Amino acid sequence: MERADFVIIGAGIMGCSVAYHLAERRAGHIVVLERDEIARGATADAAGGIRLQFSTETNIRLSLLSFEYWEHFTERFGVDIGLHQYGYLFLLTRPEDVNAFRASLALQTSLGVPARWVEPQEIAELQPAVRTDDLLGGTFCPRDGWCDPYTATMGFATAARELGVEFREHCPVTGFRIVGDRLQAVLTPEGEIACGTAIICAGPYTGEVGKLAGLELPVVPYRRMCFVTEPFELVPKTVPMTIEFESSLYFHPEGEGFLFGMSNPNEPPGFNKTVDPEWMARTVEALCRRAPVFEQARIRRGWAGFYEVTPDANPLIGRIEEIAGLAVAAGFSGHGFMHGPAVGRCMAELLLDGVATSVDIRAFSPARFRRGQLIQERNVI
Structure with a gap:
């Protein structure tokens, strides 16, 4: 059976950023599964806006960290993303x-x-x-503006590949093998991939992927x-x-x-x-x-x-408590592209160090919906 340390489900901006940041930390064998092609899902259809104007502190801090990438993308990745900062x-x-x-x-x-x-x-x-x-x-x-989502996502994907990440396009997830409350493997048409951790970055399809694990993730397209x-x-x-x-x-x-x-x-x-x-x-x-x-x-x-909309217009970022070895970064309700760099970095910190230190993302824990601790983002377009 094939084995990986991390399996990432989805190769949009979120999946590619998580893959890059894990690989940057030398996190082992990383496989990204994409049902279509890299950057051809919801990311490709995005308007490309990036902004700092939010109503919740966590979103503002994620934007501030992401802007450190957007404003220096060419130096970091060697790619011109067509950044226009006209506000x-x-x-x-x-x-x-x-x-x-x-x-x-x-x-x-x-x-x-x-x-x-x-x-x-x-x-x-x-x-x-x-x-x-x-x-x-x-x-x-x-300082706000816009850039090209496809070029930016491919920048992350290319950098991740150079660090050893394996991308598999046209390879959807068909299920999970779970023993007790622990993830054992991710199922695909090409066979099982045993892994320590799988991260759902499936954008609008997150709810459908969650159902394969018996979960009701509140992400609606x-x-x-x-x-x-x-x-x-x-x-x-x-x-x-x-x-x-x-x-x-x-x-x-x-x-x-x-x-x-x-x-x-x-x-x-x-x-x-x-x-x-x-x-x-x-x-x-x-x-x-x-x-x-x-x-x-x-x-x-x-x-x-x-x-990919949630009840409070804020994302699910973190480990899924019901199943050990399963995590999610999805449900951004229209501002996922702009937060892709920061969320990838925070997810790598959370998965490798046990806590995200660049930005405190605990407010966006997937468990908040079950606990009734919603945090409404008002500045949604």
């Missing part, structure tokens, strides 16, 4: 959001995040395309759609990622055009990846309502991907 600009139209964002802003600045409150006049200067007549204000962090315009020169390419928080509409420069999207609050859970023409029309209407200049733009293409 995130949140637009607020409801009084209750103003109060919540001001509280979050106080937390962010106490942790060293260079975010600030902006009045409508400054919003118009930062983002001249938007209407400001109904805005109560907003927040802006110039929801469709999200993105669209890109044809080349569009009427808005500067240096404007920030702009988010109308009430509607979840967002848009930012992408190549010669603009990328935009908006979540559907009535979207049912499931694995439907088709583009909904009706929701596309609703999204375009919202974009043109907030930024009328886009009435002159044309859509080049659209696609659908998945958010």
Whole structure:
């Protein structure tokens, strides 16, 4: 029977980062199993945003650590990820959001995040395309931005391979062999892999993988759609990622055009990846309502991907108490890509040293749902 020290399930940003950080620590034989191809799942469909503006301390600290990677990716991995740090600009139209964002802003600045409150006049200067007549204000962090998810994930995967990690594409997990309450092996169409630890990094498929071990992991897939315009020169390419928080509409420069999207609050859970023409029309209407200049733009293409959503919009990071030898890093509810570097490092520390020291991730323990200790993240797009 084949043996490995660690088996990682999923080769998106999370799985590749965990693999890299384990290999960097010389953690033994590491195998990554991917049902599709490296970086071709939810990671490939992500909008690529990276931000420091969160409402919970753990997420802010994960972002701060991840930014140490994003801002020095070329030096560390030899890969240009197309990082654009033009900021995130949140637009607020409801009084209750103003109060919540001001509280979050106080937390962010106490942790060293260079975010600030902006009045409508400054919003118009930062983002001249938007209407400001109904805005109560907003927040802006110039260090935020976006980059290319596929290139970044392949950077981690390539570095992991150079350290001896074995990747197996088109190799789904079909089950687990568990004796008592201890994991013995991971099952695949190619046979069993006996291992000391398996880490579920399966993104939107985490709930399905958990069921193979008899677990109910509260991670549910929801469709999200993105669209890109044809080349569009009427808005500067240096404007920030702009988010109308009430509607979840967002848009930012992408190549010669603009990328935009908006979540559907009535979207049912499931694995439907088709583009909904009706929701596309609703999204375009919202974009043109907030930024009328886009009435002159044309859509080049659209696609659908998945958010992996949990009840408190925060991830499951850590060992699974019910089964020794099984761990999880999933359920990031739309901010997994941006936290990939930090979570990989923290998971390696947790698995090898018994505790994560770079960031205290205990608040995101998978057991919190069973214990009723949810921690709600408010800044979800």
